[in-house]
Amino acid sequence: MAQKIALIPGDGAGIEVMKEAERVLDRVQAKFGVALERESFDFGAERYLKTGVAMPPGQLEVFRKDFDAILFGAVGDPRVPGQVHAREILLGLRFGLDLYVNFRPCRLLDDRLSPLKGKGKKEIDFVVFRENTEGQYNGLGGVFKKGTADELAICEEINTRKGVERLIRAGFAWAKANGRKRVTLGDKSNAIGAHELWLRTFKEVAAEYPMLEATHLYIDALAMQLVLKPEDFDVIVTTNLFGDILTDLGAGLTGGLGIAPSASLNPESTPLFEPVHGSAPDIAGKGLVNPMAMFLTTALMLKELGYDVAALALEKAVEHCVAAGETTRDLGGSKSTSQVTDAVLARL
Numbered sequence: 001m002a003q004k005i006a007l008i009p010g011d012g013a014g015i016e017v018m019k020e021a022e023r024v025l026d027r028v029q030a031k032f033g034v035a036l037e038r039e040s041f042d043f044g045a046e047r048y049l050k051t052g053v054a055m056p057p058g059q060l061e062v063f064r065k066d067f068d069a070i071l072f073g074a075v076g077d078p079r080v081p082g083q084v085h086a087r088e089i090l091l092g093l094r095f096g097l098d099l100y101v102n103f104r105p106c107r108l109l110d111d112r113l114s115p116l117k118g119k120g121k122k123e124i125d126f127v128v129f130r131e132n133t134e135g136q137y138n139g140l141g142g143v144f145k146k147g148t149a150d151e152l153a154i155c156e157e158i159n160t161r162k163g164v165e166r167l168i169r170a171g172f173a174w175a176k177a178n179g180r181k182r183v184t185l186g187d188k189s190n191a192i193g194a195h196e197l198w199l200r201t202f203k204e205v206a207a208e209y210p211m212l213e214a215t216h217l218y219i220d221a222l223a224m225q226l227v228l229k230p231e232d233f234d235v236i237v238t239t240n241l242f243g244d245i246l247t248d249l250g251a252g253l254t255g256g257l258g259i260a261p262s263a264s265l266n267p268e269s270t271p272l273f274e275p276v277h278g279s280a281p282d283i284a285g286k287g288l289v290n291p292m293a294m295f296l297t298t299a300l301m302l303k304e305l306g307y308d309v310a311a312l313a314l315e316k317a318v319e320h321c322v323a324a325g326e327t328t329r330d331l332g333g334s335k336s337t338s339q340v341t342d343a344v345l346a347r348l
């Protein structure tokens, strides 16, 4: 039976890369016996500006019950003040579907793309497990005496035992299942008292995985080590905010946002697959957007749905295009968005 996937292109670059992903999915479905039924949803700025509604009530339940996965482009539009719609859609999906793992592989596909002297494919290959439903991104807090000299702005950070433990467990389980050797915790327990919960939980879960090396670094030191010795990292588990920052650093180490994929996961919910980049208003609509992050994201989705061969073929097609310089200009090539898709399809 076909698995059902929801497509949410979103805004700007999101719409462009989704169009290209659909071309790739057409080919993958025809060639690798992948059975997917696709349905598109027009949640984004255009709809929000017309109707005032970002995502209709009850939609999360529909995604939870009727869909096996969601493939997402990107949201963000300068016409919407405060990006209210983007927050409601993206955080609505991540929080509403309780997708507690933000899974971000950071693998250098070609030595040429490394910004680090002497570090190549062999050294830069790690995965970040970013907590995705807690931390500071919950809207708790507020502003008092706004615009005065006494202004006060407070943002609460949530860390629950349940939330911390399930994220750390997911990191260890994935490391073991995928032949990785080391799990590293990045926190700030030396300065943020609440992070002691992370450190204590990490040690407890690590004790259940004696075959894996468990290391702990304060997040600032971790950021430095990631640049100096990326080969020291296999799997990193960390908070929502730190993971957000670290994964952009990871994107920087592997060729930039044009090539960085991610997935938001909970084995008991409907997974969400999204490139790390946003709607890129500076280049959207000009044929300059790199669709490879979306292709690698699509590969993550195919793998999660059980299509390992198709996922690997798509990953390899992208990797070979990168090696051959068949890329958009952010990776040093001269191809347009759709020409990159042509190249990937040819290799598929």
Ligand SMILES: NC(=O)c1ccc[n+]([C@@H]2O[C@H](COP(=O)([O-])OP(=O)(O)OC[C@H]3O[C@@H](n4cnc5c(N)ncnc54)[C@H](O)[C@@H]3O)[C@@H](O)[C@H]2O)c1
Binding pocket: 013, 073, 074, 075, 076, 077, 078, 083, 086, 090, 257, 258, 259, 274, 275, 276, 277, 278, 279, 280, 281, 282, 283, 288, 289, 290, 291, 293, 330
């Ligand atoms: N997941 C998401 O939907 C998401 C993520 C980040 C930002 N946003 C939103 O996107 C809008 C723009 O935000 P931003 O500029 O900070 O981040 P961005 O990721 O859209 O762009 C940052 C820089 O990276 C470049 N870039 C991004 N994607 C690229 C691609 N596929 N190929 C080549 N270059 C690419 C852009 O041109 C820009 O210079 C904002 O409204 C923001 O809120 C959405």
